[in-house]
Amino acid sequence: MSFRISPSPAPTVELPSLMSAVVANGAHATLASRPLPTPAAGEVLLRVALAGVCRTDIAAASGLLGVPQGRVLGHEFAGIVVSKHETLPLGTRVAVNPVLPCGACPACRARPSRLCAQPNYLGLQRDGAFATFVSVPSSTLLPIPDTLPWRHAAYLEPVAASAAVLQAHIHPRQTGLIYGDNRIAGLTQRILAAHGFERIHILGTGDTELPADAFDFAVETCPQPDLLARLLHAVRPEGTIVLKSRADRNLDLPLALAVRRRIVLEPVFYGCFTSALELLCDNRLDLNDLLGEALPIEAFRDAFERAESRKTFLVPDPEFPLHPL
Ligand SMILES: [Zn+2]
Ligand SMILES: [Zn+2]
Incomplete structure (x- = not known):
């Protein structure tokens, strides 16, 4: 895939010490103030541009998936790199593969490794993206071109999941x-x-x-x-x-x-995330009637309700320049 990637927009402000996050809280989700996550070795801190609300998030928020108290929800998202990364400059726009291989099952150990049979998910087994910042393994990042709208980048996971049908x-x-x-x-x-x-x-x-x-x-x-x-x-x-x-x-x-x-x-489980991103970048899918509004994170309950009829997005940071949306 060849396209122009530029660090845009550059992180202009010092990182804050606290952030807003939608977290699991028994049979409900609540908006909480949290310290910024600290990236572990091999991880990178992202400033979240936009995060899509999925049925899985709604189920997790309702207490149906056994997600622990305080877990930050959200796994469909895109953002920019705001901590040091070996190859990606600060400000690089990225989409994310939220499906994290366990590293231990036979599929993970196969060479070349295959799709993990017991993956962990951002937003379920570790903190996710309904927050201003999220720390993720570097291996999950997919840099995106400047022209790809944020809503399309944040919709990568459903596209990769649906593209699994091509493997049949x-x-x-x-x-x-x-x-x-x-x-x-x-x-x-x-x-x-x-x-x-x-x-x-x-x-x-x-x-x-x-x-x-x-x-x-x-x-x-x-x-x-x-x-x-x-x-x-x-x-x-x-x-x-x-x-x-x-x-x-x-x-x-x-x-x-x-x-x-x-x-x-x-x-079939997941298709290839890189191929799914190419499909989005080539503009080969008309998504307009599938993708809905982007609401501020404070309106997450409203967003959860609207997500039933259209893909709805949360904007964790009102200052984030969401162009193109
Ligand atoms: Zn999803
Ligand atoms: Zn595995």
Whole structure:
């Protein structure tokens, strides 16, 4: 990927000693004042430009994910480098891969290492980006061009998650179904379209009757107990069901039907973050109707509510020059 990266905007002010942060607090989240994080060896301090609100954040804020008290939430974000880094000058604009490999599982130990099977996340297992500053491992940084809007940079994680579907054994000439009434379904359709898939249909919970034998593959983005049974009929024999959603919930699998029709169940997790960033930088995805407003961090409750209908962002620092947004 080649593009111009310049340190912009330069950090003009001395770093403060305290910052605002949205932190887990039992079954609610609260706005707290926190000391600035101190980067450990191999880490870099970022000033957060913009952080997207995700369902995971809302679940964590509701106390559903067992996130410890006081943990700073937020994992979808972009910002600028404000502590010394070997190669990136102060002020470099960066997006971040918030999925941190454990380093110990067989996938991490494989050479070349593969996608970790038990990763930690910024904003869940360690402090995240609903804060004015966040410290992250240097390995998570992806420098971004000056022209990439901040909202697009902060949307990198959902794009990389949806781009995982490209790792399934599916082909642009095939007819596909994306099942789900959500932003991820719309985003996945656009990612497939950007890769030459022209015959992709979206159906959702309102479509109780799915056509039989109509698709070469189906992508599940919204788990319902009977969904696999329905998709097993909608996909042609020897077709593929791509498992995409990560809800901690069991689905019914009519085994005899799956075996008789020899349907391939193919789980995918994340696509490549660098490729996802290229997709964003090349402007190959029209995201305008998916991305919503950027609200000040103090309005996080309002932002959590609005995030149900559109991707909503938090602005931790009103002084941050958010251009282009
Ligand atoms: Zn997310
Ligand atoms: Zn691992």
